[in-house]
Amino acid sequence: MSRIQFENRTGTRLTGNLHQPDGNRIKSCALFAHCFTCGRDIRAAREITARLAEAGYAVLRFDFTGLGESDGDFSDTHFSSNLDDLEDAARWLGSELAPPQLLVGHSLGGAACLAVAERLDSVRAVATIGAPSTPDNVIGHFDERLDEIMTEGSAEVTLAGRRFRIRRDFIEDAREHDLDERIRRLERSLLVMHSPVDEVVSIDHAQRIFTAARHPRSFVSLDNADHLLTRPADAHWVAAMIAAWAERFVDDGSQEV
Template structure:
């Protein structure tokens, strides 16, 4: 599969502020000026969460553009809104006319709280709070986007029966797992003391994190597969066949679950894009980020109302 080549990829790490797509190298199709600003809001677990809104602006007036898709972007396990891939994708979407709220979950990035006291349940609660904030401050949220464990949270929320706002028309998952139990097993293999003594230190992404047994118990009790099977809105799954962190079999399982007919009704539209040669964090090839941003923008524009 051939991919477009972005212009000036390294320039996308510019400081917050209003900038044009050409200046930031957001890639082909990124033609709108955009700006980013910091926000904070009450999370779902009693702590204040930090976020950044990336939004397109009118080329001449410099103000917000009405009618754009509005998307809430959830990050991966132990990551935050400032992960390079999340920053670049958020900015790339804004340059393609999509407003994005990317935020730090409890205890991560610039958000308050203790990460070691969080779990998948608290992640979903924070996502709900972010959606409520975006709805109030930006307008009706039209899409959900998540990377890795954030993708799992987005899929879980989309599958909640009766709990999803009618405005949400699509959900996209990047390198997402099809279940949460695997992460519990991975943490225990790295440090068995988590269960033996109730907590332990695990190195992830070059940092040492405290992982508590309660976190892993929560991971084990969820049935993400059941939520995925209940999703009734269009889905986009993007996953690398060479992902060494969350294997491609997870993407195939999500596709299978989401594509199955349920209760006599047809399954929603589901697309799987195999991102050949990419790593889990989309860090090795700058072209991957521009390519993914283009895919996501097309998806969220198609399913915005």
């Protein structure tokens, strides 16, 4: 695993980790998008990318603008800027190794993968984990401050014990994205993974995503896993399932690294 940095289209320096398989050949490249406000070093992101590398994939996980070790101000970001960061990360991966054929997204990162896939010609498969069917689902996490955000232009909210400033632009941008239509025209293989006891994103969202998608599509229940996949065994199993599923759809170039 190597620590990397690259600039996005605004010149902001983003930081990530590139996991590569042992030896000198890779099966395919993949890009991992973390959950809302989480950062690339959350356990699920570390475990899944490491396991995918063991299965032969070169995987990039990175911090979105304003999170983790990436530069920028989180309060200036929104769902659209996350899509731009993903596209820029894919461009960097393509320049260093090969363009990603697989997108893996956790929670809001899964919604971002669904939305950005049409902008990445190299992508053949998308896997989502506990993803909402619409980005404005996250607004529910700060409903009590919503009126203040909309009238005052911004407000500080507490998410997972940390303080973040949310601006009105974030709310308005989240509401503008129609994922249903993007999923209908996805034209990529889709794997939807969700826990029926997810208390952060209801499994109803998985049903909506799956229903909107066309074949080839697959659904895997994560049984009693929590939203963040805090048990290592759950993250390991998710990675194994994604690796086995994706083999059917990615081009195994087995290129040298």
